[in-house]
Amino acid sequence: MIKIAVVGTGNVGRFAITNALAEEDVELVGVITRKKHDLGIAGTENIQIAEDITALDVKPDVAVLCIPTRAVPETAEKCLNAGISTVDCFDIHGKIVDLRAQLDKAAKANGRVAVTASGWDPGSDSIVRTLMQAAAPKGLTYTNFGPGMSMGHSVAAKSKPAVRDALSMTIPLGTGVHRRMVYIEVEQGSTYEEAKEQILADDYFCHDETHVIAVDDINQLKDMGHGVHMIRKGVSGGTHNQILEFNMTINNPALTAQMMIASARAATRQNPGCYTLIEIPVVDYVQGEREDLVRKLV
Template identity: 60%
Template sequence: MDLRRSLDAVAKKHGTVSIISAGWDPGSDSVVRTLLQAIAPKGITYTNFGPGMSMGHTVAVKAIEGVKKALSMTIPTGTGIHRRMVYIELEEGYDLATVAAAIKADPYFASDETHVNLVPSVDEVIDMGHGVNLTRKGVSGTTQNQLFEFNMRINNPALTGQVLVCAARATMQQRPGCYTMIEVPVIDLLPGDREENIRHLV
């Protein structure tokens, strides 16, 4: 929220628009979580990622000293808890135990069960696929036991790029300031004629 506030002030000062947290999570998944909470205001939402490649975790591993190449896979274990399966190639002169300890101590991994595996070639195990399951169990009005699920199986970089394009399109419709995706009208994410989109989707 501090970043959003500081960017909001800068954007307004310069008469421009920025949209932050605009991938698929955070981003489009945030919009889905918001909708689920709106239709069941009381309850719990679980976000279960994977199985698949986490771009953020992979970048974090690559920044660890001694790592030549890396892949971090996210494995869902349920109720929003995840296992991290990390595959690395080492730079010459580094040992697995030391590098694995540094990875597990990184804030990206410290809260999750993490396994670090040395492989001859990361390229041989890499897969850009990913996914998510959003589940909300809650209450609508006084009605108990409302259950909603949203599932995706995706190519991570492709979907991230598509959401960024949607967010860039939406900036053209907003007043100066900094926004998250849940603050942007969903219709502004779409290409084409506004009235035609309403006619088609409502």
């Protein structure tokens, strides 16, 4: 059994708890949260809740970090230094390589494994993009997200001092170009103009067309559905016009959580170090013996 602890009880964390309880080879040994209350999730009545992972009675093999992206570097390094492997859903694409180097050093120093940028994008989509490039080495791949709620962008918008709550919708415009529709409740004592300025200055939003819209109640707008359509048009050897497509319509936090649980399983099968999902054999994400999986899936 793979002993895991889920860190964080937001949207992804709650699905990670539920999904971990459903896995036959995973044992949930703790939940890390500052909220000292009943989780309200069936099957967690006897699961230990703590504010710090080192306070758990049973030391986990892997910490599944369901926390905001910008909290990942410090928290992951703390877990690794405590001798606990980690899985995170860090989603700032341009900073993944730097984080990977940082966590690789900590993981190897402590004989542990870190899996970074897990989830569906980055994550499972990264694996599909890699496979597409292998099939058609020359060409272009366009990743079109949505329409749907972006958790990372929503958290980033909500973190602004002038914002009480936020929902960021990703609208695909085609050829990998997106529009961000950011709906906000303005914090009391702040103005819409202040909130808009803070959001547009953030690295999550400053590279895309972004519209900030004030609303009365964010909860009336929330829908955790999302999706992706990837298309690659390329060349295999000397054969042109190879067109590859991949479509997925999902519940965003549920799939993110499932890929993180699968990554926790994979983490126990790797040598010490830090890995992105494309660096791990895909068979290692799946429950079962490798020979049996090869027989069934190949």
